[in-house]
Amino acid sequence: MQKIPQKIIHTRYLRHRKKFPHVWCPGCSNGIVLGAIMRAVDELKFKRSNTAMVSGIGCSSRMPVYVDFNTLHSLHGRAIAYATGIKMFKPEMDVMVVTGDGDATAIGGNHFIHAARRNIDLTVILINNNIYGMTGGQYSPTTPTGDIATTTPYGNIDPVFDICELAMGAGATFVARTTAYHALEAQSFIKQALEHKGFSLVEIISACPVIYGKLNKKGDAPAMMNAMKKNSISLKAWEKLPEDKLKGKIKRGILRNEDRPEYTDEYAKLVQKVQGGK
Amino acid sequence: MHQYKKLNDVEKHKEGTIIRTDDSPVKMEVEYTDVKTEGDYKKSPVYIFHDWCVKCGICVAFCPTGVLARKPDGSPYVKNPEKCTHCETCDRLCPNFAITGAKKK
Ligand SMILES: Cc1ncc(C[n+]2csc(CCOP(=O)(O)OP(=O)(O)O)c2C)c(N)n1
Numbered sequence: 001m002q003k004i005p006q007k008i009i010h011t012r013y014l015r016h017r018k019k020f021p022h023v024w025c026p027g028c029s030n031g032i033v034l035g036a037i038m039r040a041v042d043e044l045k046f047k048r049s050n051t052a053m054v055s056g057i058g059c060s061s062r063m064p065v066y067v068d069f070n071t072l073h074s075l076h077g078r079a080i081a082y083a084t085g086i087k088m089f090k091p092e093m094d095v096m097v098v099t100g101d102g103d104a105t106a107i108g109g110n111h112f113i114h115a116a117r118r119n120i121d122l123t124v125i126l127i128n129n130n131i132y133g134m135t136g137g138q139y140s141p142t143t144p145t146g147d148i149a150t151t152t153p154y155g156n157i158d159p160v161f162d163i164c165e166l167a168m169g170a171g172a173t174f175v176a177r178t179t180a181y182h183a184l185e186a187q188s189f190i191k192q193a194l195e196h197k198g199f200s201l202v203e204i205i206s207a208c209p210v211i212y213g214k215l216n217k218k219g220d221a222p223a224m225m226n227a228m229k230k231n232s233i234s235l236k237a238w239e240k241l242p243e244d245k246l247k248g249k250i251k252r253g254i255l256r257n258e259d260r261p262e263y264t265d266e267y268a269k270l271v272q273k274v275q276g277g278k
Numbered sequence: 279m280h281q282y283k284k285l286n287d288v289e290k291h292k293e294g295t296i297i298r299t300d301d302s303p304v305k306m307e308v309e310y311t312d313v314k315t316e317g318d319y320k321k322s323p324v325y326i327f328h329d330w331c332v333k334c335g336i337c338v339a340f341c342p343t344g345v346l347a348r349k350p351d352g353s354p355y356v357k358n359p360e361k362c363t364h365c366e367t368c369d370r371l372c373p374n375f376a377i378t379g380a381k382k383k
C-alpha cells in the first residue's frame with residue numbers, strides 16, 4: 001500500500017471517488033470507449049459545466065453515471081429526444097449522446113433518423129456490441145445473420161442494419177466508424193465529431209465478451225479485440241481492394257463530413273424573423 | 279484503499295442537476311490515493327491500480343513490447359520494465375482505468 005498520484009484524466013472528468021470501479025463486465029469495451037471520450041474532451045478543453053452527456057438504457061448507456069459533466073440517464077431509446085431538448089434550450093452547450101445498438105436503432109430508431117434529418121448539433125457515440133447486453137442477450141438489429149442470441153437459439157435469420165449507411169441515408173452530416181481496438185482512432189473521430197457542427201455519429205464496434213462472445217464462442221476479450229483488428233479495413237485500403245476481399249469486413253473511417261444548415265441555427269433565425277428582427 | 283465516500287445530500291443534488299455551475303477542477307487535479315501496488319512504483323514504468331483491475335488480460339495481450347505478463351490468477355504485472363516505451367497502449371485499452379504507462383513528469 002502506498003500513495004500514488006491518480007491519473008489527471010480521472011480526477012478531471014470522472015466521478016472517480018463516488019462511482020468507481022464501474023459495473024461493466026471484465027473485458028467489456030464500454031470502458032475503453034469511455035476512456036476515448038475523456039481523452040477527446042480533454043484535448044478539446046471542454047468545460048464540464050458546458051458539456052452534457054445523455055443516454056438511454058443499456059450497458060453502454062450507463063456511461064453518464066461515471067462522468068462529471070451535466071448528465072442525464074434517460075429512458076430506453078429516448079436519449080436523442082432528451083438531448084434535442086437540451087440543445088434547443090441551450091444551443092451553446094456541447095451535447096453528446098452515448099447509446100447502444102438496441103437503444104439507438106431498435107426502440108430509438110425513429111429519434112435517431114429524425115435527429116439526423118434535422119441535422120441538429122448532437123454528437124452520437126453509438127457503441128455497437130451486436131446484442132442487447134443489459135437484458136441478457138436478445139438479438140438486436142445489428143446481430144449478424146446466423147449468430148446466436150437468447151431469442152434466436154437456432155441462429156438469427158434477420159439481415160443486419162448498417163448503422164452508418166442508415167445515418168447517411170437519413171441525412172447525418174458527420175459519420176464515422178471505428179472499433180474499440182482502435183482506441184486512438186476512436187479518440188480522434190470523437191474529437192472531430194464533437195467539433196463538427198451538425199448531427200454527427202461515431203459508431204464504435206465493440207466487444208461484449210460475457211454475453212455475445214460467450215453465446216457465439218468468440219473467445220475472451222483479447223481474442224474479440226484481435227478479431228476487430230483482423231476484420232476491419234480502413235477507408236483508404238477499402239477503396240483499393242477487390243470486392244471479394246471485402247465480404248464480412250468492417251469499414252473503418254470517416255465516411256461523411258459535410259456542411260448543411262444546422263437546426264438550432266435555423267430555429268434562431270426563424271424566431272428572429274417572426275419577431276421582426278427585434 | 280480508495281476512499282469510497284458515501285454520497286451526501288449535496289453531492290447527490292449536484293449529480294442530479296442538469297445545469298452545473300461549479301467548474302473548478304484545478305484543486306482536484308493531482309490527488310494522492312492509497313492504492314495497492316506491488317514493488318516500488320517509483321521504479322516501475324507502469325502503475326497498476328489493483329483495486330480497479332478485473333484481470334481481463336487486455337493490457338498484457340496488446341502491449342507491443344511485452345512489458346507485461348500475467349500471474350496464474352490472471353492479474354497483470356510488470357515483467358520487463360526496461361522494455362517500456364511509454365506508448366500508453368495499455369492505458370488506452372484498459373477498460374477499467376486500472377493501468378497507466380504514461381511517462382512520469
Ligand atoms: C421501454 C423499455 N423497453 C425495454 C427495456 C428493457 N431493456 C433495457 S436495456 C435493453 C437493451 C439494451 O441494449 P443495447 O441498447 O444494445 O445496449 P447494450 O446493453 O448492449 O450496451 C432493453 C431491451 C426498457 N428498459 N425500457
Ligand code: SF4
Binds near residue numbers: 024129
Ligand atoms: S453484458 Fe456485455 S455489454 Fe454489458 S457490461 Fe457485460 S460485457 Fe459489457
Ligand code: SF4
Binds near residue numbers: 365
Ligand atoms: S506503455 Fe506501452 S510499452 Fe509500456 S507497458 Fe504500456 S503498452 Fe507496454
Ligand code: SF4
Binds near residue numbers: 333334354376377
Ligand atoms: S487491461 Fe486493465 S483491467 Fe484488464 S488486466 Fe490490464 S490493468 Fe487489469
